[in-house]
Amino acid sequence: MKKILIVSDNEFLNLLYVMNLEVYLAVNTTLVFSVAGAIEALKSKEKFDLILTLEIVNKEATPKSLENHLKSFGLKIPMIITGASQDELIGQNIFGVIGKFNIQGILKTSAKILGITAKQMAELDVGAYYPVSIPPLLGFSKAPCQIFTQNEKSYKSLVRSDDPMGDLLVDLNKKGIQQVFVNSKDRLVITNKMSLTLIEKITASLKNLDGTPVEKKVQALSDGYEFAAANLFSSDEIKQQMQEIATASGKVMQDVAKDSASVKSLLAVMMSNRDGYIFTHSMIVSYVAYHMIKNVTWGGEGQVEKINFVLFFHDIFLAPIYLKHPELKIESALLENSKLDEKEKDIVLNHAKLAAELVVGYKRCPMGADILIKQHHGMKKGKGFVKFYMEDLSPLSKIILIAEMFVEELMKSQEEKIPFNAKLVIPKLISEFKSPSYTKMVQSLVNVPL
Numbered sequence: 001m002k003k004i005l006i007v008s009d010n011e012f013l014n015l016l017y018v019m020n021l022e023v024y025l026a027v028n029t030t031l032v033f034s035v036a037g038a039i040e041a042l043k044s045k046e047k048f049d050l051i052l053t054l055e056i057v058n059k060e061a062t063p064k065s066l067e068n069h070l071k072s073f074g075l076k077i078p079m080i081i082t083g084a085s086q087d088e089l090i091g092q093n094i095f096g097v098i099g100k101f102n103i104q105g106i107l108k109t110s111a112k113i114l115g116i117t118a119k120q121m122a123e124l125d126v127g128a129y130y131p132v133s134i135p136p137l138l139g140f141s142k143a144p145c146q147i148f149t150q151n152e153k154s155y156k157s158l159v160r161s162d163d164p165m166g167d168l169l170v171d172l173n174k175k176g177i178q179q180v181f182v183n184s185k186d187r188l189v190i191t192n193k194m195s196l197t198l199i200e201k202i203t204a205s206l207k208n209l210d211g212t213p214v215e216k217k218v219q220a221l222s223d224g225y226e227f228a229a230a231n232l233f234s235s236d237e238i239k240q241q242m243q244e245i246a247t248a249s250g251k252v253m254q255d256v257a258k259d260s261a262s263v264k265s266l267l268a269v270m271m272s273n274r275d276g277y278i279f280t281h282s283m284i285v286s287y288v289a290y291h292m293i294k295n296v297t298w299g300g301e302g303q304v305e306k307i308n309f310v311l312f313f314h315d316i317f318l319a320p321i322y323l324k325h326p327e328l329k330i331e332s333a334l335l336e337n338s339k340l341d342e343k344e345k346d347i348v349l350n351h352a353k354l355a356a357e358l359v360v361g362y363k364r365c366p367m368g369a370d371i372l373i374k375q376h377h378g379m380k381k382g383k384g385f386v387k388f389y390m391e392d393l394s395p396l397s398k399i400i401l402i403a404e405m406f407v408e409e410l411m412k413s414q415e416e417k418i419p420f421n422a423k424l425v426i427p428k429l430i431s432e433f434k435s436p437s438y439t440k441m442v443q444s445l446v447n448v449p450l
Helices: 011-025 034-044 062-070 104-112 117-123 169-172 183-207 212-229 236-260 263-273 276-294 299-311 317-326 329-334 342-360 369-375 395-416 422-433 436-447
Strands: 003-007 028-032 051-053 079-080 088-091 094-097 129-133 146-149 154-159 179-183
Touching: 003 011, 003 034, 011 028, 011 051, 011 104, 011 129, 011 183, 034 062, 034 395, 051 062, 051 104, 062 117, 079 104, 088 236, 094 104, 094 329, 129 146, 129 183, 179 183, 183 212, 183 236, 212 276, 212 317, 236 276, 236 299, 236 395, 263 276, 263 299, 276 299, 276 317, 276 395, 299 342, 299 369, 299 395, 299 436, 317 342, 329 342, 342 369, 369 395, 395 422, 395 436, 422 436
Parallel strands: 003 028, 003 051, 051 079, 079 094
Antiparallel strands: 088 094, 129 179, 146 154, 146 179
16 A cells, blocks of 8 residues: 655644545555654655655745755655645656645645556455544544444444544544544545535634734635635535635634734735735735725724625635636736636636625625625626726725725735835826725725835
């Protein structure tokens, strides 16, 4: 059986990587939480066929350290870097997979490197019982399916599906038992339930951030956003539960806006986290919109929460495109970009409509959130990009439009490494929007701390 060394300090990814690799590729995994732990594992008697690592683990650039170690000891173990800036080969025996939560991409690249074909997996005789590592199962409060222990050649039921597991698995782990077993037909059930458990865990982590630094809040938001973007085409059950992440995220986004002294300080956090353009853009728009709403007479906490819910989803269908093409920036320019194929351009054209259709299916969707998502580029039906801004949009749609355009100008300055001058940008936006109702809102941008 092939062996994979996983290097990750992200509790959500730890669960996801171990479970999916073991279930879908029938491999053994060893999980470590640091570069030092990885090097120790590589020095042991275990022989690994593949290393799967995040780009940054405990604030250390992991791939470089591991590459140096492998070269020093003459080891030729292939390495996959998740969250890398591009897919495919990025160095000698080093591969990248865009998106840390991109499980399909990770499985596909791992299988290719290990020489595991879809036909081999389909023909694999896994027997009546399938081994599963204990650590990822510790993430479940209730058993995802019936779980067994092995005693010589017989199997004994440890816990039934949906029964509380308590400390049963912890006790086994303490005794040095690393695996339990499930009925082979249940092994794919576990991965689906793992995604639902991750939604619960990500939501709980977002609700438990009081008093934590902005950096930690942004990281938690980034995990929630990436997970949601990676599961846009999952089961209906998973898509329904994603609303919980979005609702919890909206409140944290508001806290980040309150806690950040300026746009510049928040942008510095986003850049140090190496978050993608879409998430960074949404967070800065949230900050700008918060300060705009604070300074209009009809503004309040309810509007801020609704706008943040909208901002979580408004560009989510663009996230895979920006992951694939990290050099891309301004949305309205995407339709003219030769790097995008026709299918991607169709998504760009309709991304507001698609996101509105996603949220309208939620049982507790904030009233009117789908309309705001449709209108966030000024088009009432959510298709395309407006050239002349209509007067009869909702006030919150106008806030989002103005905040987005302001942030695009800000990020252009950042990209071109020139100072951002609000005194030049605000008159430019007033001339762009023209209508008096927009002008008043544009003028509120003077209250945004830069």
